[in-house]
Amino acid sequence: MPELSYLDAINSAMAEEMARDERVFLIGEDVGVYGGAFKTSAGLIDRFGPERVIDTPISEIAIIGAASGAALMGMRPIAEMQFIDFITCGYDMLVNFSAMNSYLFGRACPMVVRGPAGGGTHGGPYHSLNPEAMFMNRPGLKIVAPGTAYDAKGLLKAAIRDDNPVLYIEHKYLYRRIKENLPEDDYIVPIGKANIRRKGKDLTILTWGAMIYVADEAADVLAKDGVSVEVIDLRSILPFDEEAILESVAKTNRVIILHEAPLTGGAGAEFAARIAEKAFDYLDAPIKRIASLDVPTPYSPPLEAFYLPNKDKVLAAARELLAY
Amino acid sequence: MPELSYLDAINSAMAEEMARDERVFLIGEDVGVYGGAFKTSAGLIDRFGPERVIDTPISEIAIIGAASGAALMGMRPIAEMQFIDFITCGYDMLVNFSAMNSYLFGRACPMVVRGPAGGGTHGGPYHSLNPEAMFMNRPGLKIVAPGTAYDAKGLLKAAIRDDNPVLYIEHKYLYRRIKENLPEDDYIVPIGKANIRRKGKDLTILTWGAMIYVADEAADVLAKDGVSVEVIDLRSILPFDEEAILESVAKTNRVIILHEAPLTGGAGAEFAARIAEKAFDYLDAPIKRIASLDVPTPYSPPLEAFYLPNKDKVLAAARELLAY
């Protein structure tokens, strides 16, 4: 089992899918000759040529739109946003064209839009976005957000093979920070299934992306106090694994929802609302959400550190719930 | 007290503010000579001239961007989207430029973006949008959504006088369907304050926009059964009146959140999450949300009717909660 970083996992998923299926191609800014701003697509142009690894002008509308058009013709484009923040520039195309093909027109639109997301790297307000909530109330997309190298590879392959447009959110903080031994053989991680990262019975932490490691840290500390925490890595935001969420809460009766995007209007609100409706009888304490502050991501390290969720914020919430 | 329609209220709010403050101007597509696709700005160009009522090319990025630039210079632009659906085309400019001026740069950006929203008019998937949730996780905007002619006028004036960018969501279904006698004198409705539309003690319906009338219908039916319903018209989505929400739930112990946007990732999820955290002890039953289906707004009347919330859906939820 070769040891791959989260970034290697993304690169190899693209390479393997492009080798497996000639309909798959990559399109974006500096993805070819340069191999991507983070070198995510390093080597692909040499292997698959400029026809299948397309360097574009700085035009997110055109990138997403052209990918959508190609997808309708049976191709399987991967559209890269150099930073996921710039997906806002193609927002209209993605929610109004790409996402509506099935419901309105019965057209398959098999495409992936992916790019580096998330904070913790001092990227400032325009290079730290967690975009999931922007798309949750605009039906038609699938949304995934891997937190491990294994899921990064398996979910990207699943996204590429999916017949719907999939927003694939990769966390740039994890690119080179985590390495895992991944199976040599082809595998996918099904979209829509959560991963019970850690089994527990006293408290559920529902999270995804880079925050799974914050949840781990908190769970380790609590374990020392004899508290058994269940950590759910949601992995898929849309569709999401409601069953796994409700089952866990039914068991632990206490839940913290942890995400990196700002609190208000974050994806965590939806999960809290589902629990408050469908697992109400199981709740022994309020539903807590730990998230970033309701402001843009500030650039200066002390500000960003204060802004982001962390172990201590989770522990404080956990202790409150456990004492409840 | 002259009787004004919801649309007249918007028109008179703009006219009075433009007369009161020469920094206020209107910019958008067909807002001048034609008076707006819905005649919302009828007469304004004759009264204030083409310098202050500006017909633009079809360019939502430019409309919102130019309004933002003018606002930094101390003007108070009102940028009209011909339909609020097209705000998606200027989404980046609004969330990344307009909304960030205060937090990042300490710059006041007093502007309003407004336009016809909402369904029920067989406008189909591209002319029926309820956009609030698209903006809730991108801090910096204020968001208001009046449901009455009184609030339409008072909130628009408040929005124009506010020193931050305000998204003003007007419901096209209400334009000519409701008329009210409005005060002759200048007044505003403060942003951030809910209106307890109807006092009650058994059940809270939290809603806004055109759905307040659906809540009324349901409340009337329930009243006949001796059930006393409190209807909260939120009016402001961001910032929102958390205190009013929590107080009401503390009193009624049962809550339905009703909105016209699709359920998943809708603004209602945030309010449910707040209640589930901060009013947990007061809840005697699960938090119910009634919203549109998680699909684009279909065009054909029978499909749209099935898609939208209505009295019966609210009644079913209410009876479930009351029986709980």
Place this chain on the structure above:
Amino acid sequence: MTDVLTTTNTHGLSNEQLLEIDYYLRLTRTLEERLVALFRQAKVIGGLYRSLGQEGESVAAAYALDYKQGDVVQPLIRNIGSILVAGAKPSDIIKQYMAKADSPTRGRELNIHFGHPARDGFIGQISMLGDMIPVMAGIALAGRMQKKTLVTLAFIGDGGSSTGAFWEGMNFASVQKLPMVVIVEDNGYAYSTPTAKQTAAKTLADKSYAFGCHGVTVDGNDVLAVYGETKRSVERARSGGGVTLLEVKTFRLKGHAEHDNQAYVPKELIEEWQRKDPLARYEKVLMELGVATQDQFAEIQQRVRREIDAATDEADRSPMPNPADAARGLYIEDGYWEER
């Protein structure tokens, strides 16, 4: 009858083809008149958009494509004529306007917003103007990747050509030298906004300089001229010559939609352009060329009326959607679209 100068070069079209073009012109106009009648009977749901005076360019341009090679045309709301040429059934269009269950979108989307590029030879726009330009570029790109010889033909309005999506799509297509033709219709207005308020460019074709693509302007009410220029552009695109921005000068003789009395349009302008009616001019030329007689035109109109009557009956009879279907088909794998 019109006195405007009209070109007589038939660009190698056979008499059958020339008459077929007339058939599509009449089919378009008659279908729209029928839609107006249905609109007045409140059988049309929502707005009705007319192409009166623009049928010529809609039909002629679409007629220059080769659908057997996989060519794809993307109409705007006023290019009904284009999709009729591409093979759309009048009954489908009427059903769309009536929001019927067996309309191509099953009542989910309106007017001529329908079609599949790989199946139908056309794809309707979405409402967001400009968005289809990048999409059509992507279709052309896919065609090239798939070693097809297809060309895509996109329509955009004087107004739509102000959108960022249009600019980005044109720029991308031009850099990629894609097999794509974009017809920009200067029909005088975007809703109430005259073209002079839409752009300061001398002509819309001048936008081609910004993209480094070919730029041409043609009389949009001269059917044969539009056919000729489109054909030339399509062949150039097919043979690797890249993108053409083809400006057609025409005029929107009706308001933006039926509700709009176009009070903002000077009467003289309307009268001037009524004299330039593309159908009258085209039939005049065909008669001058001895290609057709009044009787033949009359026959065509009878045939058209029969077909529209039949289409209307079919649409009238077809059911409204089943409400509960609204919940289905969000993701393609749910199978909703395979049914029936």
Place this chain on the structure above:
Amino acid sequence: MTDVLTTTNTHGLSNEQLLEIDYYLRLTRTLEERLVALFRQAKVIGGLYRSLGQEGESVAAAYALDYKQGDVVQPLIRNIGSILVAGAKPSDIIKQYMAKADSPTRGRELNIHFGHPARDGFIGQISMLGDMIPVMAGIALAGRMQKKTLVTLAFIGDGGSSTGAFWEGMNFASVQKLPMVVIVEDNGYAYSTPTAKQTAAKTLADKSYAFGCHGVTVDGNDVLAVYGETKRSVERARSGGGVTLLEVKTFRLKGHAEHDNQAYVPKELIEEWQRKDPLARYEKVLMELGVATQDQFAEIQQRVRREIDAATDEADRSPMPNPADAARGLYIEDGYWEER
């Protein structure tokens, strides 16, 4: 020393002004070299973007504005020279790069993304390329409404000029005939993407035909030529002549940012453009014209070094932000920005 032909028309600039321009050129280059040193010491947070070889156009263009009349310049990340001319303090720029509490954005936003159009004579961009073009159009529009005589000067890159925001903003400004000059910098690359992959237009100035605005191309490494063309465009804008798209031909001698070794750039290109160094060429001309001597240049460089040393010390001493401040200032009325 360079052998490239350089214009000698001083456009009525006094000797003091000519030397002041040299001062800003040297200030820019020295400040950037200092930032590199701080970057290597890991005192710069995040990326560092160089304008080596582009200082000439940045300084010369901004020097053509009249800040007393309220003119506003909008730099890109590489136009440090422009905001220095407009009055930005080197210490503020260093503090921005070091994310300090007393930097203009108080550590909330990076590099030269700061400034207020009505207070500072400049406004930094946001990262989304192209977005500032509509914003600068709005600033020009407000100036006109307020009966001011101000002109706005916006920079955009070869890459940024592909964005929908750029296109829409240029089109709107041109229709409105706003007092605005847009300098499009063709510096050869957008990150790793050469200009030929960005556009098929013959020159970036050709985009002006699409907008119906004025279009000019100038040697971006000829300081006096850039000053002259910008001045002409600014005066035309001020006198109601509308928008100019001014293309400056220059070259990005370093990678996109410090991390980028620009392996994708042919060595010859770099060498060729090193010979065209705008500072060397400018000082050569000043000496040929007898405006200045080597000693005077040496003096200027000493003064610049003293100022940068002082600015660095000040920035070094200033504190990092108070973490809890991150929660404040989302809405302008919360008073956070009035404090201190």
